[in-house]
Amino acid sequence: MGPHPMLYSSLDLGPLQVVNRFAVPAMVTRLSSDDGYVNEDVIERYRRFSEGGAGLIVVEASSVHGGRSGPLLKASSDEFIPGLSELAAAIHEAGAAKAVVQIIHFLKVARSGWRQLVSDLDVDGLEALPALFAAAARRVEQAGFDGVEIHMAHAYTLSSMLSRRNKRRDHYGRTLENRLRLPSAVVDAVKAAVGPEFAVGVRFDAEECIRRGYSVAEASQFASRFAEQGVAYISLSAGGKFEDAIHREGKPLYPYTGFSGDRCMPGDSYPDAANIWMAETVRRNIRDRGFTTPILGAGKIPTADLAESLLQRGACDLIGMARGLLADPFLPVKVAAGRTDEVVECIYCNVCKSLDENFKTVVCYLWPKGATHAPRPDEPRAETGWFESESSLRAIAGVGDIRLRWEAAEGDVAGYDILRSEDDQPFERFTSCSRTAQLDDSVLADRTYRYMVVPYDGSGRRGTPTPPAEAAVETGQI
């Protein structure tokens, strides 16, 4: 057993067994065109996740209906089955990953900022949804996938039904049981439509992160209902709502532009594992009620070490690493091979998020320029080392903060890890960035901070660290 025994241990998700706890949560790639078919680039994206060693791959949100959506995969009619079959086969051939497809229903949005609400739908429209989801799930099963994940998170139809802001006046709104009625009916319909070996998971927000939205107490009620219905796993996300989205002139509302959007894809200013407390609370609540359904937690979990410690403390059962595995899909195999210092660590710059927002192909800022896919670990790469090997890092105390500056390293540098030590404690990763300067505004006065900076290239290979640089902010400087 290596240093990450739980992370690399298998787990049953209902009928499925995954070989490890790494999960790629659904991530829209914008690699398909508006027609919604799988193409070679889509296949290549997922093939690399599988080669890279993730145990579970959730293929991006794929629509159960024919609505216009820009570039998004579809599972809305039988014509999509051949493409989905090729995708399932490619994932299974490339590695041991189990693959499920996230299936989604969404309402209409317009460039004016208008959007359709769940309260605009008539009862017949709502009651047509379980059959739409069930038919899509059956197609995914026919295509050879291992399961589906019903998308009930963020800004989409089923999430808006669960929302505390669902003000429908009939038996589909306001009370918790009414809000659960349609999502529960979808779970039942999907489970009835597929065979017992096919996994049915759900994803919903553990907290909406909007005013008058629900939080972990209600999410725990939802989770225990879905557990009772026999879902294979529960994936917990956060936020991503229309209610606080910022409308940009001439563009449809994008639900990740407000505070709830920040919470959904926490950027570089958020702490690591920013949302894990939510998954941990829901997990504890349903365990207390006797349910053993595995829980997937996500939100800025960048490293195997952190992932292992979250599993060890029982915060979740599966580690959702979306942007981390986009930056480097090979993280699981690299860490397993003891090549952790070759991992291209996500800097949470959210360039991927803004590409998604603008319907552009989602790529990672850290990949080599112009690349559509992450480089494989064995692809040739340039040497990475320091331009000036001595004293190239300076740490300057300011008014309550410490400014770091360093000379650019030579070679094909993708980013820099910044390591920090407080008062002679061991160095720990503080953050990663792509510039040659960083402000540390999270220091306490009258303590000594030491820093080192380590460059890495597009394949994640680390160069020589700088010699340490030291600074302290005195009380008088605050």
Ligand SMILES: Cc1cc2nc3c(=O)[nH]c(=O)nc-3n(C[C@H](O)[C@H](O)[C@H](O)COP(=O)(O)O)c2cc1C
């Ligand atoms: C480019 C991009 C596309 C995403 N698309 C989806 C999606 O289709 N369905 C979904 O449930 N979440 C989607 N997410 C959210 C992620 O699954 C994940 O919950 C979020 O990024 C936080 O995890 P991370 O910090 O590991 O990236 C997307 C995130 C990004 C960055």
